[in-house]
Amino acid sequence: MIRVSGAVKAYGATRVVDGVDLELAPGGVTSIIGPNGAGKSTLLSCVARLLELDGGTVTVDGLDVHRTPGDVLARRLSVLRQDNHLTARLTVRDLVGFGRYPWSKGRPTPDDERHVVEALAFLELEAFADRYLDELSGGQRQRAFVAMVLCQGTDYVLLDEPLNNLDLRHAVAMMRLLRRAADELGRTVVVVLHDVNVAAAYSDVVVAMRDGVVVHQGPPSQLMRTDVLRDVYDLELTVHHLDGRPVAVPVL
Amino acid sequence: MTLAPARPVTPTAPAPTATPTRGGRRVAFGWAVACVVALSVVSLFVGVSALSPGDVLAALTGASGAAGRDDLVVLLVSRVPRTVAVLLAGTGMAVAGMLMQVLVRNRFVEPSTAGTVESAVLGILVVTLVAPGAPLMAKMGVAAAFALAGTALFLRVLRAVPLRSVLVVPLVGLMLGGVISAATTFVAYRTDLLQSLGAWTTGDFSGVLRGRYELLWVAFALTLVAYLAADRFTVAGMGRDVATTLGLSYRAVMNLGLVLVSLVSAVVVVTVGIVPFLGLVVPNVVSRLLGDDVRRTAPWVAVLGAGLVLVCDLVGRVVRYPYEVPVGVVVGVVGSVALLHLLLRRDARVA
Incomplete structure (x- = not known):
């Protein structure tokens, strides 16, 4: 259970996250959506303890993320940020292996090696395992980083706009993968997304943010309504049902 | 919780190419060590x-008498200490350069392009001036403190530079x-110490004798510490966010690394002077x-660093025989x- 209460994060006079209360039950895929500047990524970074809060608390399974020792939390919660530019030349296998750091502390056991092999297989990266990251395409590199956070073996996996810079084919593959991580591996996946239709198609719960607060939380069917979407995006969107799936289309 | 593979994973899943390259690396490393020896x-x-x-x-068997004893003195008081000093300084500076590149996340920084060694010289x-009779250990301590402060200042300036392009970072350091x-x-x-300054700033092993290099x-011990913490440095080199996610205290690793770099730089400057660019060339090649x-x-960085300084020192000794060109010039x-x-x-x- 991820519990956010009264979370505030301000940059100067701007409160980017302005009093968020949120409870996310374990399991499944939760998407956080909202217009640019709604505070989605900032909230995710606060939950992942990458940013200090200016007020409020975040707990994961009862552990306050900003007070619990980093190595304890690293076995429960992993996060992948948006821009993962590495200056270090590492092979895919090395990178994924470092996902085991919270467990191995640099002395990998056969169990750690097994996790690495499984993560590489899960993301179909075996063929690239010994290539350097700078020799891969954007989609392959993104998969390598996802393999790393999955390999960390945490119950909670947080991802900040993992579809950035991915074409349609790779974006769909990535969302299917996150779905499988939740369904087959039992991970709790929390993902910040841009596209409301992608969020509706692959999530169990959608959290909508606007101006630093949560304005809606619920299953996709409750979100995909013209009045709800108007509150979130300040935009007229018509919701069509195609093959039984809701699709929001802006009114021209 | 375990990761169930999507498809059956064959037992041979670790890439078949990995084993030969790993073995090949070991053989190559053996050759590198042999060459340096x-x-x-x-x-x-x-x-x-x-x-x-x-x-x-002849000296060892006593066949050459008094002349033989002189030969042994040359060997043990001058040649062996000099060679060991070259190896230790090369190892230390190359590894210090690598650490700095990993932690600053820039390929072009090393102690002599980041204000570290210059600060160490200022410390000496x-x-x-303040305590001319201070023992070598105290001098080294002061030099290390200055080196640390200089490196911290460098990082501080970097944070203030708006455009952090790859090439701006070493330029800032050089300035x-x-x-x-x-x-x-x-x-x-002003204090009539220009000549001493010249001696500190130009890396030179010709003055190395027994009793003057043991520092x-x-x-070398600090280099070993760096090796023991190698994984921490690699993780920290992936950035603050990745390090935090993996449960590592980024600040602590950063501080450890910078203390190691400053200490190694200070020791090398105090004992043999500045050996420039070494920490840049070797880690980049590796x-x-x-x-x-x-x-x-x-x-690899350690062995190749030692080897490069050794070659440069040999060149410096031979090129104008019987005079010597300081190793700092050759490496420079x-x-x-x-x-x-x-x-x-x-x-x-x-890059």
Whole structure:
């Protein structure tokens, strides 16, 4: 259970996250959506303890993320940020292996090696395992980083706009993968997304943010309504049902 | 919880190419070590006093009498200490350069392009002025403190530079080093210490004798510490966010690394002077060949660093025989050419 209460994060006079209360039950895929500047990524970074809060608390399974020792939390919660530019030349296998750091502390056991092999297989990266990251395409590199956070073996996996810079084919593959991580591996996946239709198609719960607060939380069917979407995006969107799936289309 | 594979994973899943390359690397590493050992032996017999392996053998068997004792003195008081000093200084500076590149996340920084060694020299000047009779250990301590402060200042300036392009980082470091050097030179000029300053700033092993280099073992111990913490440095080199996610205290690793770099730089400057660019050239070559996993590359960086300084020192000893060219000059020539090559390389911007 991820519990956010009264979370505030301000940059100067701007409160980017302005009093968020949120409870996310374990399991499944939760998407956080909202217009640019709604505070989605900032909230995710606060939950992942990458940013200090200016007020409020975040707990994961009862552990306050900003007070619990980093190595304890690293076995429960992993996060992948948006821009993962590495200056270090590492092979895919090395990178994924470092996902085991919270467990191995640099002395990998056969169990750690097994996790690495499984993560590489899960993301179909075996063929690239010994290539350097700078020799891969954007989609392959993104998969390598996802393999790393999955390999960390945490119950909670947080991802900040993992579809950035991915074409349609790779974006769909990535969302299917996150779905499988939740369904087959039992991970709790929390993902910040841009596209409301992608969020509706692959999530169990959608959290909508606007101006630093949560304005809606619920299953996709409750979100995909013209009045709800108007509150979130300040935009007229018509919701069509195609093959039984809701699709929001802006009114021209 | 375990990761269930999507598809059945065959037991041979670890890439079949990995094993031969790993084995190949080990063989290559063996050769590299052998070459450095061979060069070290050569180094024992290159110098102004004629000394050959035969002389040593004769001296050891007592066949050459008093002359033999002199030969042994040359060997044990001058040649062996000099060779060991070269190896230790080369190892230390190369590994310090690698650590700095990993932690600053820039391929072009090393202690002599970040204000670290210049600050160490300033520290030596200050301690010479304030407490001329201070023991070597105290001098080193002061130099290390200055080196640490200089490196911290460098990082502070970097944070304030708005456009953090890959090439701006070393330029900032070189400028900062220039400013610190200018201040040092001014003080040395006013206090009549310019000549001593010259001795500290030009890396030179010709003055190394038994009793005057042992501090370098401290640098070697620090290098070992760096190796033991190799994984932490690699993780920290992936950035604050990744390090935090993996449960590592980024600040703590950063501080450890910078203390190690400053101490090693200070020890080397105090004992033999500045050996420029070494920490730049060697780690970059190793990175191109083997990547940036510190645990894997550190031994290579150490051995190749020792080897490069040894070759440069041998060249310096032979090129104007019986006079010597200081090793700092030789490494400086080799290193600046290599730096230009790295900077002008087509993919420098993405390095």
